[in-house]
Amino acid sequence: MKPPDPLPEGDLLDRALVAKDANPATARKPSTPAPDVPPSLYEEHTTVHPKRIDGRFRRFKWLVMLVTLAIYYGTPWIRWDRGPYAPDQAVLIDLANRRFYMFDIEIWPHEFYFVAGLLIMAGIGLFLVTSAVGRAWCGYACPQTVWTDLFQHVDRFVDGDRNARMRLDKAPWGAGKAARRFWKWTIYLVISFWTGGAWIMYFADAPTLTREFWAGDAAFVAYATVAVLTATTFWLGGFMREQVCVYMCPWPRIQTAMLDEKSLIVTYKHWRGEPRGSLKKSQKNPDTFGDCVDCNQCVAVCPTGIDIREGAQIGCITCALCIDACDKVMKEVGRPRGLIDYATLEDCEREAAGHAPRPVIKTLMHPRTLIYFGVWSAIGVALLFALGSRERTGITVQPDRNPPYMLLSDGSVRNSYTVKLRNMQSRPREMELSIVGLPGATMWTDDMNRDSAARAIVREVAADVALPLRVYVMAPRGSEEQDFSFKVTALDAEGETDSTETAFNAPEAP
Numbered sequence: 237m238k239p240p241d242p243l244p245e246g247d248l249l250d251r252a253l254v255a256k257d258a259n260p261a262t263a264r265k266p267s268t269p270a271p272d273v274p275p276s277l278y279e280e281h282t283t284v285h286p287k288r289i290d291g292r293f294r295r296f297k298w299l300v301m302l303v304t305l306a307i308y309y310g311t312p313w314i315r316w317d318r319g320p321y322a323p324d325q326a327v328l329i330d331l332a333n334r335r336f337y338m339f340d341i342e343i344w345p346h347e348f349y350f351v352a353g354l355l356i357m358a359g360i361g362l363f364l365v366t367s368a369v370g371r372a373w374c375g376y377a378c379p380q381t382v383w384t385d386l387f388q389h390v391d392r393f394v395d396g397d398r399n400a401r402m403r404l405d406k407a408p409w410g411a412g413k414a415a416r417r418f419w420k421w422t423i424y425l426v427i428s429f430w431t432g433g434a435w436i437m438y439f440a441d442a443p444t445l446t447r448e449f450w451a452g453d454a455a456f457v458a459y460a461t462v463a464v465l466t467a468t469t470f471w472l473g474g475f476m477r478e479q480v481c482v483y484m485c486p487w488p489r490i491q492t493a494m495l496d497e498k499s500l501i502v503t504y505k506h507w508r509g510e511p512r513g514s515l516k517k518s519q520k521n522p523d524t525f526g527d528c529v530d531c532n533q534c535v536a537v538c539p540t541g542i543d544i545r546e547g548a549q550i551g552c553i554t555c556a557l558c559i560d561a562c563d564k565v566m567k568e569v570g571r572p573r574g575l576i577d578y579a580t581l582e583d584c585e586r587e588a589a590g591h592a593p594r595p596v597i598k599t600l601m602h603p604r605t606l607i608y609f610g611v612w613s614a615i616g617v618a619l620l621f622a623l624g625s626r627e628r629t630g631i632t633v634q635p636d637r638n639p640p641y642m643l644l645s646d647g648s649v650r651n652s653y654t655v656k657l658r659n660m661q662s663r664p665r666e667m668e669l670s671i672v673g674l675p676g677a678t679m680w681t682d683d684m685n686r687d688s689a690a691r692a693i694v695r696e697v698a699a700d701v702a703l704p705l706r707v708y709v710m711a712p713r714g715s716e717e718q719d720f721s722f723k724v725t726a727l728d729a730e731g732e733t734d735s736t737e738t739a740f741n742a743p744e745a746p
Contacts (some may be wrong), residue, residue, distance in 0.1 A: 253384055275587035283405060284478055284541035286388060286399040287533070291560025301377045301385055309430070317499075320664040321699030331440050335700075341623065342700070344660060346630070353619045357612055362487075364608035366494040368600050369578070370501040374487065375555035380480050383431070383473035384539065387424060394420040398536060424474040425466070430467030478540035481553055488550045497581040498602040502554050504534075504545045504576050507588040515569055527571050534558035534576060576737035629667065629732040630658035631724040632702075640741040650744045655705045657724055659697035666727040668694050669705070673720035674740055677711040686710075694727065709740065717742045 263352060316339055323330065328337040336343040336351070343350050365373050370594040374381060394416055395401045407413055414575035436458050437445060448454040448461075472480055481488065495501065513525030528545070535543050537558060540551040544558045636652040642720040644650055658712055659665050670692035678689035682705075697703045707722075723735040 259486075270478060271568060281479065282541065284539065285391075285398045285401045285405075286539045286541075286557075287536040287561075288392060289537045289557055289560050289564070291557070291563065293556035293560050297376060297385065297555065299558075300383050304382050305386070305714070309434050311652050312434065312442040318342075318456055319699070321664075322662040323441060325441055327438060328441075331439060337480055342660065344598075344658070346632075347360075347626070350619060350623065353615055355613050357619075360608060360612045361658050363494055364605065364612055367499060368605045369554070369556040370495065370499055371488070371491060371552070374481065374553040378553075380472065380485070381539075381553060381555070383427075383469060384477045384480075386427065387473045387477075388539065390420060390423050394423070421474070424470055425552070426575075428466045428469035428473070429462070431469045432462040436461050456482065456707075478551065479658070482542060482551050483681055496604070497662045498599065500542060500578045500580055500596070500599060500605075501548065502552060502556055502559065502576065503579045503581070503582060503584055504547070505579070505587070506545070509575050527566065527575050529565065531560040531565055533565055537561045581692065627732045628660040628730075629665075629724060629726045630660065630702075631722060631736050632656045632658070633722050633738045635738055635741075641743070643743065644710070648710050649713075649715055649740075650708055650710045651740055653707045653722075653738065655707045655722060656702045657695065657697050657705065658702045659699065659726075661699060663698055663699050666694055666696050668692055668725045668727055670706070670723050670725070671720060672723050672735065674709070674711055674715075674718065676715070677709055677720070677740070679707050679709045680704045681708070711742065713739060715740070715742050717744075 298576075311327050312325065315324050317324035318337075318340075322342075323337060325337065326339055328335075330337065334345045363375055391401060395404050404413060404416065406735055433449070436449075440458075445454060445458065449458060476484075507526075509526040509528030511525055512528040512530040513521075515529045518529065519524040532543075534545065535541070537560070538544070539555060539557070540553060542549050542551040544552065555714075556578065559576050559578070563573040566573050566575055578596075579587075579593065580599055583599065587593050632655070634654040636654075640651070642652075643652045655669065657667050657669065659667065669679075671679060678691055679693065680686055680689040681693065684693070686708075689708075695703060695705065717740065719737055719739055721735045721737045723733060726732045
């Protein structure tokens with residue numbers, strides 16, 4: 237009989253210790269190998285070199301990029317005639333005078349609710365787009381995507397397509413590589429500089445600021461802003477690129493709350509593509525392999541370097557370039573398009589079971605998308621109504637608090653107020669300020685004599701300004717504390733009015 241194989245030394249020691257200590261609670265358990273600990277929790281960055289591709293989604297990305305860049309760089313130079321008393325820049329954020337101009341629309345500080353409404357609409361619009369078609373904003377119109385796409389075209393222009401750029405990256409540094417890098421980074425810097433320069437044009441008259449900037453006469457904040465935006469655009473668009481989308485941007489982590497099985501997303505139809513096999517293998521065994529020929533073209537064209545065949549991922553920005561690449565390959569090998577396509581998870585299950593997918597318009601009509609669209613539309617209609625019905629005449633009143641009133645020698649009571657008459661038209665207007673209520677009261681201003689006090693005074697208010705007035709209101713002896721109103725009336729054909737209620741302070745009756 238063959239003797240048993242000797243136990244390893246470790247097992248002999250473990251058994252001996254277990255036998256020595258009969259108490260199972262204190263007995264030493266046999267040793268187990270230590271788990272594999274990764275040397276580092278940080279994954280080294282791998283440069284992504286997207287391949288050039290042509291297709292309907294790539295052409296749509298071209299269109300969006302050109303339109304958005306044209307709007308960003310060109311809008312400050314559009315002129316808009318608002319008359320001789322207002323700036324002629326179509327879009328202007330005038331911080332000095334606290335105004336926001338957009339073509340015929342002028343927003344004053346007290347109308348900030350219009351800006352708040354637009355921001356709310358932008359947020360709900362992002363929810364709406366994500367609920368309907370996934371991260372389409374990220375894939376096409378996000379500034380990070382647009383500038384990254386622009387810089388990637390610069391890469392192709394200077395270094396060539398994917399394979400040429402990969403070879404250049406691996407090549408040792410020399411005169412040729414240094415010259416290409418210098419030329420490419422110079423183009424990066426020019427784009428980044430003009431990006432920062434275009435931003436400051438929204439806050440001042442563009443031609444004037446441009447002359448002052450190059451003459452060295454612009455404000456320090458203009459140079460600082462351009463420097464910061466140039467540096468961030470150069471670094472984020474030229475080097476970090478997909479890392480911004482994957483690691484820095486919070487939206488990929490929020491978007492999961494906006495998606496469900498009815499949302500259109502870029503999807504790999506695994507039931508059709510698996511198991512993968514090369515074209516030669518699939519030709520030899522036509523019933524063994526799926527439609528995916530494992531060409532990796534979907535990975536090569538992806539701007540974030542992911543493999544869509546692995547399922548939904550945080551790095552997928554729904555740009556759909558993988559659809560263009562896959563459709564091109566399917567056409568070349570004679571197989572139907574749509575192996576990678578925009579589809580809902582619900583339709584994927586239907587198609588996998590042999591049913592026809594629903595029409596896209598029907599897919600978009602699910603309740604959550606309709607609710608988002610309804611809320612978004614309601615806010616937009618409310619803003620348009622408020623914008624169309626707003627008065628261009630206004631008044632604000634601030635009473636003095638210390639002292640609240642003064643007793644004059646004849647027993648009358650005087651209160652003081654700071655009144656601002658707003659003329660929101662681009663022309664001067666005469667306005668009448670009057671007292672409503674407070675029987676027997678009269679008023680005068682700093683530029684009037686008390687003997688000229690009356691219940692109404694007229695002032696000319698310059699175009700597009702708020703005229704401050706120091707107003708003194710005097711009520712006869714025995715007047716009690718009560719509320720009254722200041723009313724302003726434009727003395728022109730429009731005859732707009734506005735009023736505000738305030739308090740008149742008086743001593744308590746004995």
